[in-house]
Amino acid sequence: MKVYRLPRWALAVSLLLIAALALGACAQQTPQVVTKEVEKVVKETVVVTQVVEKVVTKEVEKVVTKEVVVTPTPKPEEKKLEIFHWWTAGGEREAADAMFRVFKEKYPDVEIIENPVAGGGGVSHRVVLQARLSAGLPPDTWQTLGGAELKSYVDGGYLEPLDDLYAELKYKDVIPQPLYNAVTINGHPYVVPLNMHIQNILYYNKKLFDELGLKPPTTYDELVAAAKAIKDAKPKMSPLGLGTKEKWEAAFLFDSILLEEGGPEYYVKLYKGEIDVKTDPTYKKALEKLQALLPYVYPYHSNLTWDESCGLLVSGDSAMVIMGTWAIGYFKSRGWTPGEDFGAVTFPQKPERILLFHPDTYGKAKNAPHPQTVMLWLKTVASPDLQIPTDVIQGGLFARLDIDPKEFPDPIRQELQTYVRNNPQKLILDQHGSIAPFSFTQAYWDAVAAFIADPNVDSTLSTVSDLFQIYDVKTEAAWYQWP
Amino acid sequence: MKRRTSTITVLVLLTLIVLSVAYLLPIYVMLVASLKTPLEISQRRYLIPSGHLQFKNYVQAFQLVRSALINSSIISFSVTLLAAFLGGLGGYWLSRSRSTFAKVLFILVGIALYLPYQVVLIPLVQVMARTKLALTHLGLILSYLILNMPLASVLMGTFFLGMPRELEEAAEVDGANKLQTFFYVITPMALPAYASTAIIIFTQVWNEFLLALTLSTPQTTTIQVKLAEVKGSFVALYNIQMAAALISVFIPLVFFVALGRYFIRGILAGALKG
Amino acid sequence: MERVRRWQRKWRRLTWGDVISTAIFLLPLLIFLVVLYGMLVWTFYVSMANWKGTAPNYTFVGLKWYKLMFSLDRFWVDVRNNLKWMILGVIPTTFVALLLAYLLEIGSIPGTETYIRTLILYPVAMSFVVTGTIWSWMYQPDKGVFNTILRALGLDFLTGRFTTDPATATYWLILIFIWQYLGFAVIILQSSFRTAELQEMIEAATVDGAGRLRILFSIIVPNIRGGMLILISLLLISALKVFDIVYVVTFGGPGYSTDVLAFFMFIATFQQHLVALGAGLGVIIFLMAFVVVIPYTIYAFRKWFE
Structure with missing residues (x-):
């Protein structure tokens, strides 16, 4: 195929003016370009840092930092780390602070340049990042979810494979196999996960459940029964809280039904595009079950974001909500104690207890401005020193299985972490770190949210089926392997 | 006659009440929300003031938005000044030349005048990031300048069109060249036009969100991006966001009030009278 | 003929001062306009290229994305x-x-x-x-x-x-x-x-x-x-x-x-x-x-x- 480039003159003219004015800008801020000279230096110092790492394992940390400072290089790399992430406010900000504090303790001379951009699940973050990446101006490292989002960066050629780092740290052995698969594209691990978020958790108002003598539901039928009981006792309540403003929340709810209806193999096959949705009885049944549930769902869900939907429990408008592990932090920030004010169960637990998950991860940018410092950062991310304080605050599970589940203050995550430790194979990628490509997932969320707002089984079946075709899910999701 | 006047007064009073409710209610809701605790925020009782007024929200909000306010001010005022000045130059030439070139140029400006910025978003981001201008204030300043120059030129030009030529002719007789005429004779008379152009451009730039978000870096985060950010994605801190919004509204308001009296007898009255 | 002569007269009368003043009046607007239209053309082109994914891709695919x-x-x-x-x-x-x-x-x-x-x-x-x-x-x-x-x-x-x-x-x-x-x-x-x-x-x-x-x-x-x-x-x-x-x-x-x-x-x-x-x-x-x-x-x- 012939490759057409953009007309030269258009570029030339656009750049002409800007180049002239850029002189002014350069005076203010010198752009950091990795020259060949510096690259040589990098190779030399890699050896040095490896030696240093050996020291890390044996000696006290303080000695190490001294070593790093002393390391003599002809033209040393600036001690900086430019990092993009979306943990900007509330409990997440504190988690980010904890993360950077650990890194700072280990490497006090490195200046961390953050570019935090807010937005649920990184919506705005992605905008800024894509602009920078496609223009060849990458930060050193950035937060990304595993799965499809990671794949889009790997496909773009923006990340470097981390096989050596994984081998050196033996990281593959300490994380669950499905997690390793979620960060491995074409046989190479590209990012270091620092946590795992579980999507399919049902939170419930414990005091209300005790008062009504209800057991937390773990199947669809139990859910409907519980909802009915709550509705009878408190007619003003919408038993199941929901907020679909950002759309993915809708897919979360539907996934729970789908997972029970079809089982794990079906779930994976569906999002790998191997099922003809239009004629598929299971998918249709799941949609009908979702529709049957709607009378018990908070009716104005399209107005609320996920945190507001959890707020429905706090304000007493709802009694249950299906949300990821990050909701624990939300409830706590509103003064609710886990195991006392609210409880949580994996939903569904039929036909078996599967945990839908996605990790938060960091990788190394190709042409990273500070390639040495990034490696120090990634090693820190992989360490329990960083994962314990960060994950406890932020709300996910530990990526490493060798961390004691008792490190979590709440019984909910202690139980989940123990389950993952004993059954690592029960993890499947969820809607956020999705199996299907991002182009599909975004459109799919809209379709499911539209269904919940205005249910029409037949038209939704054909819309979803079209989406699988248009975005060529079958080819794009072939990378994912489960179990 | 008397009765008609009183009907008008009743109408005015009625309008006054309706507008007051429609425009004060949101402000009231903001004010109430900005003084709440996070727990009260999740209760969603928007009309009921907080039980324990959290004035410290304002302190926290101010610390959060201070640097963004500085960034936004630098960017907005630079763009406004440059666009009004350069637009004045271009607009003046367009209003005085009668050549075919001027006509072609005018049509091109006219089309570009209301170009939705989304149309050039993708290349603009590429150019700004590739030249590394996106890392400085200059990147956003230039981007906004490019997008707002046509509007500034036409607004200024419209005013110059309506100005009598006698003054320029007199200046020419006195031996002034074109530049001198423009800067010493025309510009002082055009101050109201500059003021109204400045207000329109400033409003556009100050409120712009999408481009500011796309080119956002820690050093250049504008107030719009910051306001969207302070709420956070995790624990919706609407109280802080509202406090921050109430703090940041003062800069454009002061600017409006300062230039407002020029604005009201602005350019539109001058030239586009029919 | 008459027209040409008029042009010539006009050119001869053109002084450096005129050129400079015209440039000052017009150049900023002109440059920004050229950049703006350049980017517009660029967008048109991208809409007919096969750019999907995070990396720029300028392969021409015609009206594929419009379809x-x-x-x-x-x-x-x-x-x-x-x-x-x-x-x-x-x-x-x-x-x-x-x-x-x-x-x-x-x-x-x-x-x-x-x-x-x-x-x-x-x-x-x-x-x-x-x-x-x-x-x-x-x-x-x-x-x-x-x-x-x-x-x-x-x-x-x-x-x-x-x-x-x-x-x-x-x-x-x-x-x-x-x-x-x-x-x-x-x-x-x-x-x-x-x-x-x-x-x-x-x-x-x-x-x-x-x-x-x-x-x-x-x-x-x-x-x-x-x-x-x-x-x-x-x-x-x-x-x-x-x-x-x-x-x-x-x-x-x-x-x-x-x-x-x-x-x-x-x-x-x-x-x-x-x-x-x-x-x-x-x-x-x-x-x-x-x-x-x-x-x-x-x-x-x-x-x-x-």
């Missing part, structure tokens, strides 16, 4: 919504602003004018992100401001679902737009009232005993065509490129019933990573804007070079 775009139900929902915005966002705003501006002219109680102007102008000075958030609180059906007030007044039958009803959600969003731009519109119209000629005409008509509404529609409106045209074009384009309100208040929902082209472009480019599709949507926005701008340009051109 995809036209096959998407969402695209047509967007076009319909954009048309709703352009009609309902502009006509009511202009009409209400006209009445309001006139009312302020003829019947202002001392002091009220400044008060009203400040009142209706503050939304312009305030972050759209924040006003959008406030309005989403106003609209919440269960505990939102409007329904709470209506219930307190015993007017339960007036309570509504507002933006959570897919069928009417867009109209409630447009109401926010009107609220936001009303002040701006009033100011522009007021300033076009205040010309000496128009004031004289109004005085003359008043002496003749014409009614106030008659004066408004048969004397003022025809004589402020310029201001009206600027206002309407400005509103039309603002309505066409609306993004912030949708982004903050409904995020395109329920489903994608309140989606608009600019929002879809944002989602396609930055979330789905289908940059070519995003560029194509940008081109569609441009074409629609072009149609809007044509009447203005023709009118302005005639006036300018008359």
